[in-house]
Structure formats: C-alpha cells, structure tokens
Amino acid sequence: MKGLKEFIEDLAKDNKLREKFKDLKDVKEIVKLAKKEGYEFTEDEYMDKQMEAVSGGINVYPCVQGPQRPGWKPNLLDPSNLIGPRGKK
Numbered sequence: 001m002k003g004l005k006e007f008i009e010d011l012a013k014d015n016k017l018r019e020k021f022k023d024l025k026d027v028k029e030i031v032k033l034a035k036k037e038g039y040e041f042t043e044d045e046y047m048d049k050q051m052e053a054v055s056g057g058i059n060v061y062p063c064v065q066g067p068q069r070p071g072w073k074p075n076l077l078d079p080s081n082l083i084g085p086r087g088k089k
Contacts, residue, residue: 004041004049007034012083021079030079053081 002010011018017037024030027043034041 001040002038004039004045007039007041007079008049008082010039011079018080024078049082 011021020033020037021030024033027046031041031043031046
C-alpha cells in the first residue's frame with residue numbers, strides 16, 4: 001500500500017483524485033477515503049504534513065487550490081494544500 005508521500009505525489013498529477021477529496025472537512029474522512037484509494041497513513045501524519053505546509057514547509061500558498069493555484073480553498077485540511085506550485089511538493 002502507498003503512503004502519504006505517494007498520496008501527495010498522486011494528488012499533484014491526478015485531477016480526479018483531487019476532486020474526490022476536495023470537499024472533505026474531517027481528517028478522519030480523508031484518511032478513510034485515502035485507504036479506500038490504496039494509501040495508508042495516520043491522522044497524525046496527515047496533520048503533521050498539513051502543519052508543515054501552513055508553516056512554510058512544502059507549500060508557500062497553503063490556502064490555494066491545486067497545482068496551478070486557480071482559486072482559494074479555505075479548508076486547511078484539503079489535501080490540495082499539500083501540493084506545491086505547479087505540482088511540486
């Protein structure tokens with residue numbers, strides 16, 4: 001099974017995958033759906049990565065949607081926030 005790193009990489013490449021997760025507002029739901037999609041990571045791992053993104057780690061635009069950054073995403077739990085500019089982490 002793939003982990004969080006692969007999940008982030010695949011989100012950057014796959015619009016359909018991103019679309020499945022875009023409206024989820026609860027980290028438990030995100031982890032549960034990710035597992036159904038073939039990824040395994042914990043809620044803590046996910047939140048650590050989100051906090052890293054918000055605090056300047058992997059994403060300089062933590063509230064903006066998708067690799068092309070077309071619009072704001074107010075949901076800080078959104079997996080799209082983990083994707084760096086132009087799909088780079």
